[in-house]
Amino acid sequence: MLVAGVDEAGRGPLAGPVFAAAVILDARRPIAGLDDSKKLTAGRREALALQIKAQAVAWRITWSAAAEIDRVNILQATLAAMREACRGLAVPPGLILVDGNRLPTGLPCEAHALIGGDAREPAISAASILAKTARDAWCLALHTRYPLYAFDRHKGYGTALHLDRLAEHGPCPEHRRSFAPVRRSLQDR
Incomplete structure (x- = not known):
């Protein structure tokens, strides 16, 4: 059964979108060094993100913009981004594992919340890394538009x-x- 790991990045910041990623890893091509993105250096996250994108069965990164966060609240915006990441996978999973204690509604298959999953489940670790590197790249681009901040x-x-x-x-x-x-x-x- 194909398992998708799901995680987010950017719930706490004061600016920008919250990003979510869903990843289905290829069991025949394990990726060494996967861990919670917060425990990795920026350089290591970037290297792993490239490897994940090259070797995963499927992956998808989505986001909910600041205006959406303001409209529905950060939790609902996060869950919406997670749902969209899962629905947008090119290969449908048979099981979804979401980091944390809440599940988005409307997922395409059975799902379970896994507290601390980003450090325990490789597919969630991979999703954590993709969400974090995507958000960091977005913030660097934002800096060029608003350097005063x-x-x-x-x-x-x-x-x-x-x-x-x-x-x-x-x-x-x-x-x-x-x-x-x-x-x-x-x-x-």
Whole structure:
């Protein structure tokens, strides 16, 4: 049975989309070094992402934009991105394993939530890596559009640097207006 692993990246940041990935690994072509993306260096994640894309049976990366997050909330936007990633796989899985304790509705097959799955299940680790590298690349591109915010350094997370830039310049169009620090910044203007 083909098993798809699913994970997200970017639930906590103050700006940008939340990304989700679904990956079906090829059991005949194991990939060494898969782990929770947060435990890997950026260089290692990038190298593994290339290998995953080349060797997986199927993979798909999707996202929900900041406006969608503001409209439906971060949890629902995350679940929607996960559902779309699963539905968009070129090869249908027989089982879906999702990192965390919540499952999207409308999945194409049986599914289970697996707390800590990104460190325990290789397919979820692979999805974690693809979602994280895609989001990081998006943040680097965002930095070229809005260099005042230093998205290349904090990737949208609420670091001291990001909060300082938000206070100084106010939110850009990619900031999540439903998140408290951004909402406060808008009220202060």
